[in-house]
Amino acid sequence: MKRVRFGIIGVGSMGSGHARTMQKVEECQLTAVCDIDEEVAKAVGEEHGVKWFLDYRELIDSGLVDAVIVATPHYFHPPISIYAMKKGIAVLSEKPIAVTVKEADEMIKTAKETGVPFAVMYQNRSTGYAQAAKKLVEEGRLGEIYRTTLISTYFRSQAYYDSAGWRGTWKGEGGGVLINQAPHALDLFTWIGGLPSKVLAKTKTRRHKIEVEDEASAMLEYPNGATGYLHTSTNEAPGTNLMEFCGEKGKLVIYNNKLYFWELETPIQEFCEKTDQMWGSPKAKPVEVPIPERETGHAAIMRNFARHILYGEPLLTPGEEGINSVELINAVILSGAKGEEVSIPVDREEYEAFIEEMKAKSKEKVVKKVRRETDPQHRV
């Protein structure tokens, strides 16, 4: 079988997990790794018997790789990806593709100009329930959507935030729960329900000693006038993963990775106007939606990306779609900071100025012992 030669740049918690996952993806061959921490680069390189580098440019220029996975902290995703693209190397960027929409624009522009394959690690798109949900919306089974909800809550301890200098800081991370934990949910939410055009948010740092938000709530308005609500935090146990998309013809709910769908006998506006029953409401029939059996997770995205390079298979997670979650993240953070409604597309220059101001105020974080433990749910 033909294989794509991969380098992984940033082999901490997630990158080292990707190196292990890649061993079971036949279309991929790990040929090099890179980390700025010599001990880490050497350990992961030796674990897999591949060449290791301390500088990403040397890995990209080594002739050893056809593609890279960029699994560094977020701020490095754009410069490393753009360098690789300009050298004709395919890029699979970790999420989020960038901290700011302006940097995301630059990545997308470079991918278009160079023509190199570009994807983003939004592995939740590979799940059967997400694929089925997207299909229902595309087939028009919901009709026009008039309301959405996203609740995406997690728990992270102070020890998690204290595990690396970049975590929970403006300078190192560029945001909190919105930019780190929520992007997967925000990607699915916007992939299925579209991107709002206006956001009014409140952000807070409630439970942790960090610079950035660990909680965000926002009211959303869509181009068609639909309303939405989102809430995310790293303050809750057990976490909740809920999405609702209410349409004129049906209602779709995804709750803790299970899909529920109700079809209305009569579209809701038509029923509202035509019924003469004082207490009537449209009949809603629960529908058993077939969920496709398929490979999921990081392996599915790596395989799809490699098959895209080898055989032109359509991408599950095109890099340019990675900007939607960044638009929403930037809009919620900016609205929370200003206490005002913010429009999407986000004003590029205003957000750059905001993030520069936050970075300038950001304090150097001293970490007693850096820890790079792969999240148990991503261990292979």
Ligand SMILES: NC(=O)c1ccc[n+]([C@@H]2O[C@H](COP(=O)([O-])OP(=O)(O)OC[C@H]3O[C@@H](n4cnc5c(N)ncnc54)[C@H](O)[C@@H]3O)[C@@H](O)[C@H]2O)c1
């Ligand atoms: N898709 C997912 O399920 C998922 C899960 C966790 C993390 N992530 C993403 O992966 C990225 C990394 O997160 P993590 O938890 O692995 O962080 P981490 O701190 O454990 O690892 C990051 C590694 O990158 C290295 N690094 C930093 N700058 C570098 C540079 N310029 N060149 C090369 N190496 C560099 C660090 O030394 C470190 O080893 C983040 O963007 C995060 O959002 C994705």
